[in-house]
Amino acid sequence: MKKHGMTYPKLKLLYNEVKDHTDLTYKSIPFFVKIIREIKVELLKIEMEQGEQISRDVSYAMRLINITEREDLNNIHNYPDEIAKYLGRVKTTVISNLSFVDR
Secondary structure (H helix, E strand, O other): OOOHHHHOHHHHHHHHHHHHOOOOOHHHHHHHHHHHHHHHHHHHHHHHHHHHHOOHHHHHHHHHHHHHHHHHHOOHHHOHHHHHHHHHHHHHHHHHHOHHHHO
């Protein structure tokens, strides 16, 4: 059985970029927008490859990444005093839901 990290090298790279990113200020919004977009593309590629056999990890991650993008990232400019809180939520969502790539 293959290890997930070897199966999803690009996703693991993106996961590590988020995990290692410590700046949760206004300047990091473009980073998180770009990385979330890339993560969604990778998850879609995996979903297409797996078809009906899509793993629960990938399915769950896809759903929660979409939710955090919609609720925490897309409206972040409406809450300029809480940017760190919302970027923290995005980071936490990515780290907790893509942890399967690091196994």
